[in-house]
Amino acid sequence: MKNRNSAYIQFISMSFQTTFIYRYNVIFQVLGVLFQIYLLKTVWISVYLQKNNTSHMNLNTLICYLTLANLQTWLLTPTITDTLQQRIRTGDIALDIAKPVHFIGQLSSQQLGSTLSLLPFLFLAFPLALLVGGMQLPASLQSTILYIISLLLAYLITSFIGLLMGLISFWTFEITGIQFIYRFVNQLFSGALIPLWLFPPIIHTFANFLPFQAVAFLPVSIYLGQLQGIDLLYAFLIQLFWAMILYLLVQLVWHRAKHYVMVQGG
């Protein structure tokens, strides 16, 4: 058991190092996010100026929402999808499977390392995000703690989605189409561009059934103290539900993929 843990730590460390080798790429990602936050802010300011404020959220809170939601969506973008797809394409996957460490464990620790490696960049980007966007303090100490828990659940959800997309390449080898759809759907239905309460009721209801709201909308709403009482409980239940469902799906698809590779020879 100890051995296995130290293997996972080395996986985390190596993913961490890999990010720093491609640090310029990360810097461009951060610049992109900051630019997006700035654009969203200007668009929403002009919307607020044109219409008399009918929304139940004031402009500063909305800007804080957008800033946080976009930083968070960037931080939680799964990287394991590309890694997995490449290993499958080159056939290196056969060597990974032959190792005496659980394959999904290998992948999960790589994803963890990769997400952790973005934190230093996030700290650097934060002052700039304040400048181009805006920030408010969390509603209360309680909402800070709940926000962190909710963020961890959001991390689980995105990394499971990332794994699932990657596993699909066992059958298709190419998944850029799926990733394209994911990015679009995730941005829209996570509420990173438009807060979900501004959606028309039908689409809002639809969004409530999807896992994506658990990625940005729910955690940020908790941070801002917008969810209270039963709504708060409901938000956590949704996140937990999706985390569990996606976990089971990952296990199921991995089981199928393993069968496909090991019995059908890939």
Next chain:
Amino acid sequence: MAIIHIQNLIKEFRILKPNAGKFGLLHSLFRPEYMIRRAVNNISLDINEGEIIGYVGANGAGKSTTIKMLTGILQPTSGIIEVAGFDPWKQRRDNARNIGVVFGQRSHLWWDLPLIESFKLVARIYGISEFMYQRNLKYFTDLLDMESFINTPVRQLSLGQRMRGDLVAAMLYEPRILYLDEPTIGLDVFARERIRSFIEEVNRSTGLTVILTTHDLNDVERLCPRIIMIDQGSVIYDGLVATLKKNFTKKNMLVVHFEDEPANLQIPNAQLVRYQGKKVWLEYDPQIVSAASLISDVSQQYPIVDLSVTEPELEAVIREIYEERQNEK
């Protein structure tokens, strides 16, 4: 006691039947038809600890499929496999600690990071002690002369350096069996020789069992006393390379360099297979005529500058066997 025991091993794949016709693609999408292809057909083998085996066969003969079943990443359709006491498929993780795997076209190494990081990962995956890691790392890197590039990112390494890296990654935890699939593919002569002498040295000093799959029969001739040939999923020869050569080839080659271009050369017991100016290639059967009498025969007709006798190379022998099998069909 054999370290690898294979008995009546069969592997069948279900493959999609290609659907011809107007809407073939559409048809196979909705109503796919499958057929069974037998990649490994009733193979039985025993390999003893410390042997170096050359496992050869044409593309698609079933070599890689056998190796995949031995490493536990492919489930046999039927038959028995035992590798150092484990069933590789059912006890994949136990088996993994006993074996090292190097596939020439695949890599254990992390492309972006210094080579040493991949070695650390291997050490932790296989849970070896720091002492064993340092000792083996030093032993292997000295043997393969890797000091100068161990801190270089893998993507900057040459193919030969990367192959050495992969070999070390497969050997650090002291496996008892090493599977090598095309380890010298795409390498220059020096790199090949380095890898061959590494395998030889490790086998000699640690009693490592090596299963070598390759198209480069020079690898086999240099390293393996015993060769197993397969064709269409079945073993067609299992025995010593020397015996194979003796039994399957009747013919040696005499290459003669004359002073002048010979006209009208008469040699009753040999066949003129090629000639190029003053140089002539004669094929003869050593059981019918000796090299000595052949040479005296030739030298009586024309003055000779130089000559050489060559025994057939393994490659020629194997080509001959496959051609014979083709003709039988």
